[in-house]
Each structure stands twice: as structure tokens, then as C-alpha cells.
Amino acid sequence: MKKNENKYLFLAVVGIIVIAVVILFLYLNSEDAGSTGTEQQVKIVCIPKAMDDSNDFWTAMIEGAQMAALDNDVDLTIMSPRLETDIDVQNQMIEDAIAMQPNAIVLAPCDYIKTTPYAQKVVDAGIKLLILDSTMDKDFGCTVVATDNVEAGRKMGEYMKGHLNEDSVIGIVGHVKGASTATDREKGIREAIGEFEDQIVDVVFCNSSYSTAIEVTEQMLAEHPDINVIFGLNEYSAVGAARAIKKLGLTGKVHMIGFDSSLEEVSMMEEGVIDAIVVQKALNMGYLGVTIAYQESLSSEIQEDVDSGSVLITKDTIYTEENQKLLFPFHKND
Amino acid sequence: MKKRKFRYLHSFQGRINQSLLLIVGIAVLSFMIISINQTNQTVKNTSAEYTSQLIQMVNENIEDYIGNMENIAHIVTGNSDVRNFLYTVNDDEMVHNTYSQKVAEQFKTLKETRNDIYNIGILGNDGRYMINDRYTVMNIHANLEEQEWYYKAKQGQEVISSSHVQNIVENEYHWVVTLSREIPNLIEPDNNGVFFVDLNYSSISNLCEEINLGTKGYVFILDDQGNLVYHPKQQLIYSGLWEENLDTVMNATEEEIYSPDGTRLFTISKSEKTGWTVVGVTYMDEMLSGTKRIRVMYYLMAVILIGVALLLSILLSDMITMPLRKLRESMKSVENGNFDLEIEEPQTGDEISDLFRSFKIMILKIRQLMEHGIQEQREKRKMELNALQAQINPHFLYNTLDSIIWMAEDGDTRDVVLMTSALARLLRKSISNKNETVMLSEEIEYTRSYLTIQKMRYKDKLEYEIDVDSSINHAEIVKLIVQPLVENSIYHGIKNKENGKGMVRIEGRYEDDEIVIRISDNGVGMTPEQLKHVFDDRVIDTKRNGVGVQNVQHRIQLYYGTDYGLSFESEENVGTTVTIRLPDTMQVDKNDGRKDG
Numbered sequence: 001m002k003k004n005e006n007k008y009l010f011l012a013v014v015g016i017i018v019i020a021v022v023i024l025f026l027y028l029n030s031e032d033a034g035s036t037g038t039e040q041q042v043k044i045v046c047i048p049k050a051m052d053d054s055n056d057f058w059t060a061m062i063e064g065a066q067m068a069a070l071d072n073d074v075d076l077t078i079m080s081p082r083l084e085t086d087i088d089v090q091n092q093m094i095e096d097a098i099a100m101q102p103n104a105i106v107l108a109p110c111d112y113i114k115t116t117p118y119a120q121k122v123v124d125a126g127i128k129l130l131i132l133d134s135t136m137d138k139d140f141g142c143t144v145v146a147t148d149n150v151e152a153g154r155k156m157g158e159y160m161k162g163h164l165n166e167d168s169v170i171g172i173v174g175h176v177k178g179a180s181t182a183t184d185r186e187k188g189i190r191e192a193i194g195e196f197e198d199q200i201v202d203v204v205f206c207n208s209s210y211s212t213a214i215e216v217t218e219q220m221l222a223e224h225p226d227i228n229v230i231f232g233l234n235e236y237s238a239v240g241a242a243r244a245i246k247k248l249g250l251t252g253k254v255h256m257i258g259f260d261s262s263l264e265e266v267s268m269m270e271e272g273v274i275d276a277i278v279v280q281k282a283l284n285m286g287y288l289g290v291t292i293a294y295q296e297s298l299s300s301e302i303q304e305d306v307d308s309g310s311v312l313i314t315k316d317t318i319y320t321e322e323n324q325k326l327l328f329p330f331h332k333n334d
Numbered sequence: 335m336k337k338r339k340f341r342y343l344h345s346f347q348g349r350i351n352q353s354l355l356l357i358v359g360i361a362v363l364s365f366m367i368i369s370i371n372q373t374n375q376t377v378k379n380t381s382a383e384y385t386s387q388l389i390q391m392v393n394e395n396i397e398d399y400i401g402n403m404e405n406i407a408h409i410v411t412g413n414s415d416v417r418n419f420l421y422t423v424n425d426d427e428m429v430h431n432t433y434s435q436k437v438a439e440q441f442k443t444l445k446e447t448r449n450d451i452y453n454i455g456i457l458g459n460d461g462r463y464m465i466n467d468r469y470t471v472m473n474i475h476a477n478l479e480e481q482e483w484y485y486k487a488k489q490g491q492e493v494i495s496s497s498h499v500q501n502i503v504e505n506e507y508h509w510v511v512t513l514s515r516e517i518p519n520l521i522e523p524d525n526n527g528v529f530f531v532d533l534n535y536s537s538i539s540n541l542c543e544e545i546n547l548g549t550k551g552y553v554f555i556l557d558d559q560g561n562l563v564y565h566p567k568q569q570l571i572y573s574g575l576w577e578e579n580l581d582t583v584m585n586a587t588e589e590e591i592y593s594p595d596g597t598r599l600f601t602i603s604k605s606e607k608t609g610w611t612v613v614g615v616t617y618m619d620e621m622l623s624g625t626k627r628i629r630v631m632y633y634l635m636a637v638i639l640i641g642v643a644l645l646l647s648i649l650l651s652d653m654i655t656m657p658l659r660k661l662r663e664s665m666k667s668v669e670n671g672n673f674d675l676e677i678e679e680p681q682t683g684d685e686i687s688d689l690f691r692s693f694k695i696m697i698l699k700i701r702q703l704m705e706h707g708i709q710e711q712r713e714k715r716k717m718e719l720n721a722l723q724a725q726i727n728p729h730f731l732y733n734t735l736d737s738i739i740w741m742a743e744d745g746d747t748r749d750v751v752l753m754t755s756a757l758a759r760l761l762r763k764s765i766s767n768k769n770e771t772v773m774l775s776e777e778i779e780y781t782r783s784y785l786t787i788q789k790m791r792y793k794d795k796l797e798y799e800i801d802v803d804s805s806i807n808h809a810e811i812v813k814l815i816v817q818p819l820v821e822n823s824i825y826h827g828i829k830n831k832e833n834g835k836g837m838v839r840i841e842g843r844y845e846d847d848e849i850v851i852r853i854s855d856n857g858v859g860m861t862p863e864q865l866k867h868v869f870d871d872r873v874i875d876t877k878r879n880g881v882g883v884q885n886v887q888h889r890i891q892l893y894y895g896t897d898y899g900l901s902f903e904s905e906e907n908v909g910t911t912v913t914i915r916l917p918d919t920m921q922v923d924k925n926d927g928r929k930d931g
Binding site: 011014015018060064067070071073263266267270271272281283284287288309318319321322324325326327328330 | 481498535539550566572575641
């Protein structure tokens with residue numbers, strides 16, 4: 001009788017050991033597979049300002065975000081208004097994104113003021129917030145991945161300083177008055193040109209419209225016919241100003257530097273209307289944004305703000321291996 | 335208690351189980367580890383081979399494209415219309431127009447057959463050019479002299495450019511791969527024009543993107559200089575956000591190399607024709623993720639195998655140890671004194687059945703020895719009994735004879751006759767009967783003779799009374815048990831009594847299916863201390879009859895077993911009662927008697 005009991009005890013012990021070993025193995029196995037599985041996947045929603053095939057900046061940014069998602073095995077959802085001016089649409093999207101309960105939301109706010117309360121909702125919902133490209137009127141204490149616009153402005157200023165002398169008269173065509181990007185770039189320019197700062201006679205704004213840009217540039221040139229250096233602070237301003245210069249036959253007489261890239265700008269640069277442009281690294285911005293959001297989702301440690309970088313490109317450096325990639329985003333259906 | 339709990343583990347069967355399990359476990363585990371490794375290796379190899387095939391396919395496709403472009407180059411550069419168009423001097427416009435039309439016609443045909451061609455162009459030195467058709471305007475800002483494909487072709491080389499943005503057409507910026515070569519000028523050999531054809535870059539990038547190397551894997555292409563022709567993360571590499579060991583890949587001599595951290599496998603295929611290197615990047619973890627199911631299957635198999643092994647080992651060990659356990663049970667029963675068990679010898683013919691046989695023989699021998707011993711014991715007891723019975727105390731004999739002499743001298747003839755006849759009866763009883771047992775009545779008679787003699791010797795000092803139930807007269811009892819006790823009563827109880835008459839009383843009864851004989855006296859009695867040591871051998875009084883209390887007790891117990899024998903009750907100065915208990919040896923007769931009665 002006793003003997004049988006012992007036998008069952010022995011059986012039970014062996015059985016338990018076997019089961020334990022199996023569970024251990026399966027556990028290790030599932031952890032193995034976890035890295036490629038879907039259970040622990042980090043979910044991130046990325047909301048850029050615009051998504052439009054003709055807009056290279058945001059297309060490249062989204063491409064970068066998708067690359068980062070692939071590299072880090074992130075479940076990435078992209079929601080975007082069609083135009084940068086669709087502030088309400090974007091705000092609605094922020095709310096939709098919160099409802100999806102992702103680990104993090106990567107947001108490029110359309111508006112400095114109107115987007116703020118929605119960004120606050122993200123934070124209130126306990127979702128990690130990461131800001132791309134531009135800031136808002138409230139500091140959320142989260143990581144900002146953006147072009148260091150002061151630094152980018154400095155690059156513009158430093159390059160143009162070569163064309164400056166005491167006779168230079170400087171005009172600036174900005175995009176939106178009060179926009180952080182415009183202010184920062186202007187600040188960088190002023191820092192870089194130093195002693196010539198006083199020679200800036202006018203700063204006008206085009207509200208990111210080509211036609212307005214042409215108008216205000218023409219107006220500015222009419223008011224200050226002696227202007228021979230023009231800074232364009234974004235793509236609209238730069239192209240508008242360049243068109244105005246070309247139209248007025250001032251090519252070669254007025255030195256012009258633009259910001260951001262488009263084929264028209266490149267073309268103008270080849271023509272010699274524009275001396276140089278400073279280009280942001282949109283793809284890097286998207287890539288870094290999602291990568292950092294992923295890392296922060298895992299470690300809950302807030303990283304420092306990141307400069308996604310900018311590059312100065314002149315006529316001579318358009319076709320270098322690196323710059324071609326920045327200036328001519330490659331689309332499959334080209 | 336603890337030891338018993340784990341007895342099974344220490345048992346023979348337990349040890350067999352453990353050994354079997356250990357062996358099976360080690361075998362299964364090593365098998366599993368080897369299998370999993372082998373599977374991983376196989377999957378890795380298969381995957382690498384698959385990747386290698388894909389990469390080679392990409393390379394072949396690229397070679398195909400390039401070959402096609404070379405064909406076009408061959409056709410165009412060898413075409414007389416093209417040469418005429420570029421080099422003929424002093425033409426009138428009409429003639430030149432004809433050439434240009436012919437060339438345009440040819441370009442149109444070529445472009446129609448190949449939709450992966452962006453531009454076909456010929457560029458002369460004197461401003462004559464044709465790109466695609468007669469209407470396409472060249473970008474005057476395109477700085478041809480600084481473009482590799484142009485100046486190298488002019489130097490007479492055939493160039494296959496890396497991927498680049500072609501800006502030769504006004505307002506068109508396409509990603510292309512350009513093939514260019516000179517167009518020999520037969521009139522002015524130093525004044526060569528250049529032919530170029532632009533292959534749509536998407537033809538190549540699509541090829542690479544269509545290759546599926548897992549979700550994370552990708553393909554990239556390097557040209558002969560080590561420049562990136564295609565890389566999905568090209569911009570990240572330029573910004574330092576993505577690390578690709580391009581130098582290692584360029585300098586690799588093997589077709590497969592691992593990244594320094596071992597997480598990625600580079601499968602390399604170099605093309606002699608294009609000089610390009612196509613590299614497939616696969617992630618090890620993805621490659622091996624397919625083996626997960628196989629691994630799970632292995633684990634399950636291992637568990638099932640171990641489970642089956644466990645069951646089998648228990649069954650087997652049970653079978654093996656079964657005879658052993660039987661043997662052990664037999665031994666246990668022998669241990670407990672049972673030698674009469676039937677031992678079933680198992681028909682296994684192994685060591686254990688040998689053991690059984692030996693054990694059987696051993697038991698047999700022990701049994702023989704025991705029987706022998708019992709026989710010896712019986713004889714020994716008989717001899718002992720004889721020895722014990724044979725004695726009549728010489729002192730008693732001498733004293734009796736002495737008394738007879740005194741009585742004879744006094745002329746007390748009647749008493750002399752009485753005593754002498756009693757002595758004669760006594761002697762005759764003790765010598766005549768060779769049996770161990772006598773009838774109770776005979777024993778009583780014998781005692782009576784003894785008492786007669788003693789009464790005559792002690793005169794007024796001794797009285798006796800015998801009251802034995804006649805129903806037990808025929809009971810067979812061991813002889814010489816009553817007389818020695820009476821003798822004991824006289825010598826120890828009554829002899830020392832200081833005043834009054836001594837009284838010895840013998841009673842015989844049938845009580846509770848036993849024969850009970852009580853010998854009581856009114857002598858000095860015993861102290862509780864004495865009573866305790868009444869059966870001790872040490873208390874042997876040499877003056878006394880050799881047949882002492884312990885002798886009687888010994889004989890009764892030798893004969894009837896320890897359930898029977900003597901018991902004493904005594905009180906100092908009051909007297910002693912000895913009770914003899916004996917089995918009812920005439921039960922059958924008595925039962926019969928009852929039936930009759």
C-alpha cells in the first residue's frame with residue numbers, strides 16, 4: 001500500500017518536472033517569437049500637417065516615419081489632413097487617434113495656438129506625445145524633433161554674408177508672421193550676418209501663397225528699389241520672390257537664397273535666379289520622430305529635443321550623391 | 335517517517351526508473367538540441383540559398399536592362415543617319431532636316447519598344463543635338479562638362495552611371511541610370527559626339543523593392559566605385575542614422591557575410607558586366623522565425639517521448655522487480671517465523687530465479703535443522719525430566735530410616751510397619767514408573783505416602799488434609815509436581831513455625847476447563863520480597879530437596895507451555911498457597927462422560 005503511494009508520488013514529481021520544463025521552453029520560445037509577433041507591438045499614430053503627393057516635404061517625412069516603423073516593428077498609423085491649413089481636420093484626427101489608444105502620438109501641429117488643447121488631450125489620455133516640425137504655445141515637456149530653424153537661418157545668413165557689403169540692402173520674405181519657424185529662421189539670419197543686420201530694410205509675409213509672395217516681393221522691391229539681397233523663408237516665399245525677381249528682370253542683380261526645395265527652386269537655382277537654398281531633412285525628421293516615440297514608449301524616459309538637420313545647397317552641389325536624394329525625392333510612379 | 339516517504343526513490347524499481355528516465359531524458363534532449371540546431375542550419379542554408387537566387391535574379395535583370403541599353407547604343411552609334419546628323423558639314427537645311435527626321439524616327443521606334451527608357455540622345459559639339467524627338471529642348475543650364483557620363487564618354491569610355499537625377503531636359507528631373515558612349519566621327523576623329531540613354535530608375539528600384547526578404551530585409555546595389563545605386567535607406571545612411579558596412583561588402587570575397595553584430599546576413603552578387611554589386615540583406619531573427627513551429631513540435635515530441643518512457647520504465651521495472659519483490663515477501667514471512675510457506679519459483683531463468691532456488695534450498699535446510707533441533711530438544715527435555723524426577727532426597731531417606739530405627743528400638747512395631755510401608759510405596763512409585771506422566775490419583779497417593787512419613791516424623795506438629803475432586807482423578811499430569819511443593823511447604827513453612835500445629839492442605843478442582851491443584855499451609859509465609867524471588871534459580875537450598883519450586887515450574891512449562899504453571903500467594907505469619915494450573919488432559923473423556931450422563 002505504502003509502496004504504491006510512493007510510486008504515485010514519484011510519478012507526480014516527475015510529471016511536474018516535465019510539465020515545468022515544457023512550460024519553461026514554451027515561455028522562452030514565445031519570448032523569442034515576441035520580437036516578431038504582434039502582441040507586444042508598439043502602436044504609434046503619426047499625424048503630419050499634410051499628406052499630398054505634390055508636397056515633397058511631408059511625403060518624405062511620412063516615408064521616414066514608415067521606415068522607422070519597419071525597422072522597429074512598430075504598428076504605425078498615419079493620419080493627415082490634405083492641407084496644412086486644415087487645422088480643424090487635424091484636431092479631429094488627434095481625437096480619433098486618442099480613441100485608438102496608441103502608445104504614442106507623433107504630431108506635427110498645424111497651428112501654434114489652435115492645436116494646443118488637442119495636444120493637451122493626448123497628454124491627459126496618458127498617451128506619449130512627440131512633437132514634429134513645429135512647436136505650440138504651450139510646452140508639454142515632450143521631445144520635439146524638428147529642424148533647428150535658428151541654425152538653418154544661420155546657414156542662410158552665413159552663405160549670403162559672402163555677397164554682402166556695406167552697400168547691400170536686404171529684404172526678407174517670410175511665410176507667416178509670428179510662426180515659430182519664420183521667427184527662428186529670421187533670428188538665425190540676423191545672428192549670422194552680424195554687422196549687416198541693420199541693412200535689412202524690410203520683412204514681408206506671404207502667408208504661404210505663391211501669388212501673395214510675388215505681390216509682396218514686387219511691392220517690397222518697388223518700395224526699396226535698391227534691395228539686392230533677398231531671403232525667402234520657406235518654399236512659397238522663396239519661389240514667389242524668385243518669380244518676382246525673374247519677372248522684373250533682376251536675375252543676377254539681386255542675390256537670393258531660398259528655403260525648402262521644389263523642382264521650381266532647383267530650376268531657378270540652375271538658372272541663377274536663386275543662389276542657394278537651405279533644405280530640411282524631412283525624411284530624417286519622420287524617421288527620428290517615430291524611432292524616438294518607439295523608444296520612449298518602451299522606456300518612458302523623455303529624450304532631449306532633436307535637430308533633424310538642414311543642408312545648404314548651391315548650384316554646384318545640386319547633383320552630389322547626397323543632395324540629389326534630398327532635392328529630388330524619388331517616387332515610384334515618376 | 336521522512337525516509338519512508340522517499341523509499342520508492344531508493345527502491346530497486348525506483349532506481350531502475352530513474353536510470354531509464356535519465357538515459358531517455360539525455361537521449362531525447364540531445365536529440366532535440368541536435369535536431370533544432372540542424373533545422374536552424376537547414377533553414378538558414380535554404381534561406382541563404384533562396385536569397386542568393388533572388389539576388390542573382392536581380393543582377394541578371396539589371397544586366398538585361400544594361401544589355402538592352404548597350405544594344406540601343408550599338409544601333410544608334412553605328413547608324414549613318416546619326417553620324418550624318420551630327421557631323422555632316424556644309425549641309426543645306428533641307429538635307430539636315432531629313433537626317434534629323436530619320437534620327438527622330440529611329441528614337442521614336444526605340445522608345446516605343448522600351449518603356450523603361452526615359453531619354454535617348456545624341457549630343458554634338460557644335461550645338462547639334464537630338465533628345466528623344468525634334469522638339470525636346472535641352473536644359474541650357476545643365477552643366478554637361480561636369481557630368482561624368484558625358485566627359486568620360488567623350489574620352490572614349492563606355493559609361494554606366496550610378497543612379498542620378500538627369501537634368502538635361504529643360505524642367506525635367508528624373509532619376510535615371512545613364513549609359514553613354516562616344517559616337518565616332520569619321521570626318522574629324524577628335525571631335526566626337528556623345529550618345530546617351532537614360533534608363534528609368536524605377537525599373538531598378540522596383541526590381542529591388544519587389545524582392546521580399548522578410549518584413550525587414552531589403553536589397554541594395556553598389557556601383558563599381560562603391561557608390562549607392564539603390565538603397566531603401568539611402569538618406570538615412572547619408573545622415574548617419576543608418577549604418578551599412580559598405581566597405582566590408584565591397585571588399586568581401588565571399589558571397590555571404592554577416593554584419594559585425596551577427597544580426598544580418600549579406601548575400602552578395604557581383605556582376606561582371608555592369609560592375610555593380612547587388613546585396614540582399616536578411617535579418618537572422620526573421621529567417622529563423624519559421625523554425626518556431628518546428629521547435630514547438632520538437633518540444634512536444636520530447637515531452638511525449640519522456641512520458642512514454644516514464645510509463646514504459648515503470649512497467650518494465652515492475653516486471654523486472656516483480657520476482658524480487660516476491661522473494662522479499664517470502665523472506666519477510668520467513669523473518670516472521672513462518673517456515674512452512676510454499677515458495678513459487680518464477681520461471682524467468684535469470685539470476686533472481688537462481689536466488690529463489692537458493693533461498694528455497696536454504697529454507698529447506700533451515701526447516702530440517704529446526705526439525706532436528708526440536709527432536710533434540712524433546713529428547714533433552716525428556717532426559718531432563720527424568721533427571722529431575724529420578725531424585726529422592728537422600729537426607730529424607732536417611733531421616734526416615736533413622737526415625738524407623740528409633741521407633742523399632744521403642745518397640746513401636748505398628749508405627750514401624752506403617753512408616754516402612756509408606757516409604758516402600760514411595761520408593762516403588764519413584765522407580766517403577768518410567769512415564770513422564772501419571773494419573774493425578776497416583777500422584778496424590780505418592781504425596782499421601784510422603785505426608786504419612788512426615789507426619790509420623792513431626793508427630794503433633796503436622797496435620798494434613800487432602801481434598802481432591804474424584805472427577806479429576808484420572809487426569810494425566812506430569813509426575814512429581816505435588817510432592818515437591820508439599821515438601822517445600824513443610825520445610826519452609828511449617829518447620830519454622832514456632833507455635834501451633836502445622837497444617838498442609840491439598841485441594842484438587844476442575845476450574846474453568848483447567849485442572850487446578852492448590853497446596854496451602856499455615857506456616858511462616860513469605861515477605862513480598864521473598865515472594866518476588868520465588869522462581870529464581872539462585873535460591874537453592876542445598877539442605878532441601880533438590881526438586882525445588884523452580885524445578886516444578888520448569889517441568890510444567892516444558893511440558894505444557896508457558897500458559898500453565900505455578901502461582902504463589904503468601905502472607906507473612908499466615909501461610910502460603912501455591913496454585914498449580916494444568917490443562918485438562920481428559921477433556922475428551924469428560925465430554926464423553928457428560929454425553930453418557
